[in-house]
Amino acid sequence: MPDDNALIAYALHENQPSDVFPEPAPIPRAWMDNAHLRHPYRCLPLVIANQCGWILKSPVGFRAYWYGGPSKEDVELQFDRPDNRIVSHFGSGVITFTIPFLFHTPPGINLWVKGPANWVKDGVQALEGVVETDWLASTFTMNWKITRVCEWVRFDQGEPFCMLVPIPRGLVETLVPHVEPITNNPELHAQYQHWEDSRSDFLVGLHSRDPDAVARGWQKDYFQGKTPDGKPFDSHQTRLNVKPFTEEEK
Numbered sequence: 381m382p383d384d385n386a387l388i389a390y391a392l393h394e395n396q397p398s399d400v401f402p403e404p405a406p407i408p409r410a411w412m413d414n415a416h417l418r419h420p421y422r423c424l425p426l427v428i429a430n431q432c433g434w435i436l437k438s439p440v441g442f443r444a445y446w447y448g449g450p451s452k453e454d455v456e457l458q459f460d461r462p463d464n465r466i467v468s469h470f471g472s473g474v475i476t477f478t479i480p481f482l483f484h485t486p487p488g489i490n491l492w493v494k495g496p497a498n499w500v501k502d503g504v505q506a507l508e509g510v511v512e513t514d515w516l517a518s519t520f521t522m523n524w525k526i527t528r529v530c531e532w533v534r535f536d537q538g539e540p541f542c543m544l545v546p547i548p549r550g551l552v553e554t555l556v557p558h559v560e561p562i563t564n565n566p567e568l569h570a571q572y573q574h575w576e577d578s579r580s581d582f583l584v585g586l587h588s589r590d591p592d593a594v595a596r597g598w599q600k601d602y603f604q605g606k607t608p609d610g611k612p613f614d615s616h617q618t619r620l621n622v623k624p625f626t627e628e629e630k
Contacts, residue, residue, distance in 0.1 A: 387546065389481040389625055392519070396480055400465075402434040404622035405543055411500050424603045424618060429497040431620045433545035436479060436522070439465060441537040444504075446473040448529040455526070460537065473526040474507070477541050478519075485513040490549045493520060496540040503528040512549065574608040575601075 389402055407430050412420040421427060441460040448454065455468035455475065469476040483491055491513045495506025507523040522542040526533055535541065562569045582599055585592065601608065605616025 385486055386484075387486075388484040390484065392480050392482060397439065399439040400436050400480060402436055402481070402544060402625050404624055405431045405433050405435045405496065405540075407431050407619075409498055409500075412498075422603065426498055428617065428620060431622060432497065433492075433543050434622065434625070435496055435540040436477075436542040436544075437538050438477070438535045438541050439463060439537065441535065442466060443532045443534040444468075444475050444526060445532050446526040446529055448473075466535075469521075470523065473529075475504070475524045475526065477522040477524075479521060479542070480519075482517070482519050483511075483513045483544070485546060487514050488549050489514055489546050492545040492547050493522060494543050494545060495524075496543045499540060501533075503531055503533040510547070514549075571608045578608060 407421075407427055409420075409430060412418060440463040442463070443458050445456040445458075446454060447456070450471050452468040452471040454471065455473060457466065457468060457475070459466075465478050465480070467476050467478070468474070485491060491511050492508065493511055494508040495501075503526065505525045505527050507525055509520065511520050524541070562572060579599065584590075603618065605613045605618070607613065
């Protein structure tokens with residue numbers, strides 16, 4: 381019986397190499413590892429975003445150079461070993477990664493095809509798109525725009541170049557946005573004031589080297605899924621369990 385939640389990556393070629401198989405996005409980022417006390421990992425929204433989907437990795441190391449012109453010939457690509465899956469196709473300093481899969485999502489689910497979340501890369505910018513993969517019978521590519529003329533930009537073998545994030549189609553259009561004073565919601569206002577006072581007291585304690593504040597190091601309420609008055613939020617997430625792709629028999 382078919383799985384209503386199946387995300388299928390249809391391999392387009394026989395004996396397709398596994399070097400670009402999608403895999404769950406990892407939590408670590410090099411710049412986060414190198415930060416003082418690895419403090420970025422204390423930011424739970426950032427950590428969740430890091431792992432919220434699947435990544436594709438570059439099958440080969442290469443560097444790219446944009447001479448500044450609009451044509452595809454104005455981008456020079458130099459590979460560590462020959463590979464025809466990464467090309468200059470669109471011009472305007474764009475590098476194109478071809479993807480040897482046709483992705484199929486459940487009804488009403490799009491794929492946000494984007495750069496790896498919080499993957500900082502100098503001199504080049506991921507170009508992102510949203511694709512209706514529940515009905516599409518064609519492939520898409522992942523593209524990066526070089527932002528510095530006449531400077532080399534490098535991608536290493538195994539470096540993520542694409543992240544796939546499922547999103548419900550039409551969700552953003554169903555929301556009805558408006559602005560109102562927080563005092564219109566007395567309960568939320570009280571919780572916010574409690575948090576604001578707690579935050580202010582904690583920062584003062586850190587500045588004055590209060591032993592309790594120094595021992596705590598940082599406020600963990602959101603990380604632990606606790607409201608300002610200490611109540612737990614039952615469906616809070618601190619880590620995602622993103623399933624890996626498995627290979628089906630022919």
